[in-house]
Amino acid sequence: MNGTRRTPYAKFTREMKKTHTVLIPSMLDFHFPLLVYAFRAGGYKAQVLSHFSGEVIAAGWEYSNNDICYPANLIIGQFITALKSGRYDTHKTALLLPQTGGGCRACNYIHLLRKALVKAGMGYVPVISLNVSGVEKHSGFSVTPKMLLTACAAVMYSDLLMHLYNCTSPYEKSSGECKRLVCVWRKRLSKAFESGRLILPFSMGKVFDRICSDFSKVKKAYKKCPKICVTGEVYVKFCSIGNDGLEDFLRGEGCEVYMSGFANYMMYLMDNCKADDRLYDKATVSGALSPLAVKVVGSMQERMNKALAKYSLPQMSTYKYLKEKCSWAGSFGQTMGDGWLISAEAADGLQNGCDGCIIAVPFGCLVSHTAARGVISRLRKRFPNAAVSAVDHDSGLSRINRRNRIKMIISFAHKY
Ligand code: SF4
16 A cells, blocks of 8 residues: 555555556447447456346445435446456456546545445555546556557447447348448447547547448448437436446337437546646646547537538437537536536437437436436426426336336327
8 A cells, every 4th residue: 555645545656557457347339339448458357247136236336325316326336346346356456447637526536435445445456537627647657658648539330339329220130230331330330449540539530430331331220219318417328337238218109319429428528628727727737638539529510511412321429419408407517416417419300300208317416407307397398399308217216117207208199
């Protein structure tokens, strides 16, 4: 153990980079199969956890507070169960946790995880903080330009694949064709990432074109599926463990899922660095670089939409569009957690033809009570016939209750 803080914690040292496996919790189902290559590009032996059982929830409760938000509960539980499973040499394992740099628990539960490790007798396991705001540093972990480029490329390609999968698969004539295309492209891109290819912004345009071309060839049946927008807190929106397989359930019920990409969340976080500098009268590196980063990622989104338009496929909502045309429901001052982005995504879905909107809300999330639940009446005022509802996600609520609520939204959407 080392460190200079009042409560010392295990640090991830340079030597550990060669010896340790870095475990990453489940978070972004669609993005992690490619995102993991960003860590490999930096020379880390990264592995994404995918296991889930009642044990995970129980471990979360046992080793953290029972009033902590549901995503924290699941992530801590998943780490502890993995370390106790015997599958990993705990003396050669490190954990990686993203820290958003904001005021919500997403930035602070790294300390809870460390406490949980001590309680489980594994306080020697280092927890690496993944952040852009400099809240924590480790001598053995740094984000290199190559890692950054690979991560950015992985997010953009995954956003495009997710979008195409969502808008094409409900109509495919040959069942499973879209899933197969996603797998084929993941394999191709993984191979390219391994050799450091297709990660530069100028090389991505051609790939966007080829992906769109492949999806445009999928034979579709003519049918009307209710289009449901899914938004909410980032973990329960993107992670099937957190939302109990929400997107698959909707597809199984014959719906088309409409979701904004993860790049929008990235740009929202970058933008907040700048807003915080202005509001709190400070000057940080991340704040200074954020306008450029937002511009670069935004230009890639535009390029992606060009490719979609070329093949007459539905376009994706860009961050610029969300900010300019959909932010009426919230306020830019809501920068805690997912803040105004939730209401903007809901407004975007309804403005773009969705028949209903599900806002996934995790237990114990104050942000969701204000920025998500708090804007529903405004959304309903502008779209009085749309089915808009918050759906709670926590380990105590029975699946039957949650699914019934979702089915109710679907039946309203059918009428709409
Ligand atoms: S946004 Fe809510 S659920 Fe997500 S980490 Fe923050 S407090 Fe927890």
